[in-house]
Amino acid sequence: MNWWLLAAVVLVVGGFAPALYLTSRGAAVERLIGMELAGAVAVLVLLLLAQGFGQPQYLIVPLVLVLLSFAGTLVFTRLLGTRS
Amino acid sequence: MTALGGALVALGVTVVVLSALGTLLLPSLFPRLHLLTPVTSLGGPLVGAGLAVVNGWTLTTATVLLTVALLALTGPVLGAATGRVAAQQEGLLDEGEPE
Numbered sequence: 001m002n003w004w005l006l007a008a009v010v011l012v013v014g015g016f017a018p019a020l021y022l023t024s025r026g027a028a029v030e031r032l033i034g035m036e037l038a039g040a041v042a043v044l045v046l047l048l049l050a051q052g053f054g055q056p057q058y059l060i061v062p063l064v065l066v067l068l069s070f071a072g073t074l075v076f077t078r079l080l081g082t083r084s
Numbered sequence: 085m086t087a088l089g090g091a092l093v094a095l096g097v098t099v100v101v102l103s104a105l106g107t108l109l110l111p112s113l114f115p116r117l118h119l120l121t122p123v124t125s126l127g128g129p130l131v132g133a134g135l136a137v138v139n140g141w142t143l144t145t146a147t148v149l150l151t152v153a154l155l156a157l158t159g160p161v162l163g164a165a166t167g168r169v170a171a172q173q174e175g176l177l178d179e180g181e182p183e
Contacts, residue, residue: 003090004093007093007094007097010097010101011097011100011101014097014100014101014104014105015097015100015101015103015104015123016104018104018105018107018108019104019107021108022107022108022116027113027173029113029166029169029170029173030113030116032166032169033107033113033116033117033120033166034107036120036162036163036166037104037107037120037123040100040120040123040124040128040155040159041100041104041123043128043151043155044096044097044100044127044128044131047131047132047135047148047151047152048093048131048135051135051138051139056142056143056144056147059144059147059148059151060147062151063147063150063151063154066151066154066155066158067154070154070158070161070162073162073165073166074161074162074165077162077165077166077168077169080169080173081168081169081172
């Protein structure tokens with residue numbers, strides 16, 4: 001295990017776990033905040049994993065995830081709005 | 085240069101972890117929304133800058149920087165959209181305001 005993978009583990013434990021907890025509790029909008037946080041942390045974790053494993057071709061995954069989580073969260077904000 | 089890159093990544097990871105833990109401590113919705121911004125606008129670019137310093141001027145760096153730039157650009161948009169939905173649900177918006 002190198003330092004990049006260690007940083008990824010720290011992010012998963014300290015960043016992704018709180019985001020999952022937020023996503024599982026409270027009202028719908030509060031859960032949405034947890035999901036946004038989880039998406040952002042997941043992107044950074046995947047960047048660090050690609051660096052840690054020395055596989056730059058894996059970087060397409062976080063790049064696509066940024067765009068998909070953006071569109072996905074916007075869909076959720078639309079669906080949760082009172083006037084649709 | 086590896087030490088500088090590692091330090092930048094460590095700083096970014098610290099910012100993200102502190103923000104994520106801070107969202108757990110804050111009691112209500114709108115303060116939590118504030119803590120999303122450091123993750124996308126500060127933590128992400130710091131991690132990306134650290135990886136860029138380590139990798140040098142390569143295609144890897146370009147992909148990393150594009151990813152964190154998109155993260156920094158889309159983060160505030162999502163924060164505003166979420167804040168608007170929350171304000172709608174709590175009845176804080178007037179009917180006449182544009183959607």
